[in-house]
Amino acid sequence: MFEIEKIIEPDITLVCKLNNDGSIGFINKAYTDITGFSEKDLTGESHEIIQHPKMPKTILEQVWKNIHTNEKSYIIGKNITKNGEYFWTVADITNRLGQSKNPGIFIRKKYLPSNIKDEIAKLYEILYGIENSGGMEIAEKYLKGWLEERNSKSFEEYIFNQFGGEKNLKKYLTTEVNDKELFSTDPSSMNIDEIMEFVKKKKRRRFW
Amino acid sequence: MKRIERPTPVNEEIKLNPMRTIMSKTDAKGIIEYANDYFMEISGYKEWELMGQPHNVIRHPDMPKSIFKILWDRINQGMPTYALVKNLAKDGRYYWVIAYFIPVSKEGKIINHYAKRKAIPDEIKDEITSLYNMLLELEKTGGMEAAEAYFLSYLEEQKMSYDEFIFDTMRLSEKELKKYMDAQITDESLGLDMSAEEAIKNSVKKKRRFFW
Ligand SMILES: Cc1cc2nc3c(=O)[nH]c(=O)nc-3n(C[C@H](O)[C@H](O)[C@H](O)COP(=O)(O)O)c2cc1C
Numbered sequence: 001m002f003e004i005e006k007i008i009e010p011d012i013t014l015v016c017k018l019n020n021d022g023s024i025g026f027i028n029k030a031y032t033d034i035t036g037f038s039e040k041d042l043t044g045e046s047h048e049i050i051q052h053p054k055m056p057k058t059i060l061e062q063v064w065k066n067i068h069t070n071e072k073s074y075i076i077g078k079n080i081t082k083n084g085e086y087f088w089t090v091a092d093i094t095n096r097l098g099q100s101k102n103p104g105i106f107i108r109k110k111y112l113p114s115n116i117k118d119e120i121a122k123l124y125e126i127l128y129g130i131e132n133s134g135g136m137e138i139a140e141k142y143l144k145g146w147l148e149e150r151n152s153k154s155f156e157e158y159i160f161n162q163f164g165g166e167k168n169l170k171k172y173l174t175t176e177v178n179d180k181e182l183f184s185t186d187p188s189s190m191n192i193d194e195i196m197e198f199v200k201k202k203k204r205r206r207f208w
Numbered sequence: 209m210k211r212i213e214r215p216t217p218v219n220e221e222i223k224l225n226p227m228r229t230i231m232s233k234t235d236a237k238g239i240i241e242y243a244n245d246y247f248m249e250i251s252g253y254k255e256w257e258l259m260g261q262p263h264n265v266i267r268h269p270d271m272p273k274s275i276f277k278i279l280w281d282r283i284n285q286g287m288p289t290y291a292l293v294k295n296l297a298k299d300g301r302y303y304w305v306i307a308y309f310i311p312v313s314k315e316g317k318i319i320n321h322y323a324k325r326k327a328i329p330d331e332i333k334d335e336i337t338s339l340y341n342m343l344l345e346l347e348k349t350g351g352m353e354a355a356e357a358y359f360l361s362y363l364e365e366q367k368m369s370y371d372e373f374i375f376d377t378m379r380l381s382e383k384e385l386k387k388y389m390d391a392q393i394t395d396e397s398l399g400l401d402m403s404a405e406e407a408i409k410n411s412v413k414k415k416r417r418f419f420w
Contacts, residue, residue, distance in 0.1 A: 134259055
């Protein structure tokens with residue numbers, strides 16, 4: 001299970017909206033296309049259902065801490081498809097739980113470049129191994145030393161460095177889906193004006 | 209956590225790439241928190257086996273206790289310290305290094321130690337082996353105190369500090385040794401066939417400027 005890698009194109013953006021309890025509220029069409037999960041399979045389920053079971057807790061716990069304290073967080077994740085493949089993504093996560101309109105946690109995932117992937121795959125495997133033999137505390141210390149060796153104070157800083165800075169990463173993540181589109185991705189919350197604007201934009205794109 | 213079983217030493221050396229650095233980081237007591245790729249490659253352990261273990265898991269029985277006593281006396285005082293160390297890999301083979309131990313303090317308390325290690329020339333291994341054999345012998349008969357006293361009186365006789373003993377053994381000045389310890393390569397295949405002597409020469413020699 002999860003031995004075969006699924007390659008996703010770098011110009012595809014997977015969008016996923018989580019409710020405040022971590023359950024999946026909405027996924028975009030790219031998400032169902034790539035993963036083979038249907039909307040019905042996912043909505044209402046815990047987001048862990050689309051996460052690779054060997055994602056290190058050390059990384060996940062830090063990201064959840066970040067999500068609850070920062071407006072924007074970043075993660076490199078190993079995801080799974082319905083028929084048991086895996087794929088790597090880099091994502092930004094925006095916490096808009098406090099918003100009155102369309103509240104939620106918005107995740108925007110994109111293909112992770114292969115040179116970054118190799119190093120991360122190795123790190124995650126090591127962290128997962130340490131967590132299961134020595135525990136979380138030892139794994140956290142290992143991660144700290146690993147980051148120090150790469151001149152980074154945090155895992156996010158490491159991700160930024162890999163992309164040549166936070167700006168570059170943001171640019172990459174927002175190429176297809178900008179913030180405005182991202183935060184209105186849930187059609188159930190759109191009013192008629194928003195839907196018209198959305199459709200107009202999609203049409204305009206076609207003719208370019 | 210499981211204690212690692214100590215391997216039985218075999219008399220076979222692991223050749224190091226003198227352009228690569230074996231790095232590790234411990235807490236104040238010497239419990240391993242991090243070790244780099246080259247450390248894992250040479251020692252033959254996996255990260256999940258070594259993290260959280262005391263650093264003496266790679267201790268070789270040919271190493272005199274008195275050398276580690278001197279090391280700990282110094283780093284506990286916050287003094288960066290060099291040592292010539294024979295280490296034991298998981299498969300029982302050995303590898304010689306010059307190690308540089310760097311204590312790090314926070315608010316006056318030591319919180320971590322870092323260690324960088326590089327290959328040493330064969331000639332120096334032979335020299336240091338005779339000294340260590342002598343110390344081991346003394347430890348067996350008169351205990352660690354006798355060995356430490358012998359070593360310290362030897363330094364005194366030679367009018368050398370411990371640091372000078374290291375520089376003298378390495379036949380390098382402090383600056384030159386630092387340069388060698390810091391020499392790094394990105395391409396891992398480079399330096400594979402290089403001897404430690406060549407690598408030292410390369411990293412120590414002044415960079416020539418060319419004007420054409
Ligand atoms: C950062 C650091 C790195 C160390 N690296 C080594 C090493 O590579 N090999 C070794 O035998 N001891 C190393 N030591 C020393 C060990 O902690 C230990 O004192 C030594 O192996 C002797 O074992 P013993 O104290 O149980 O007699 C290191 C200590 C520190 C603080």
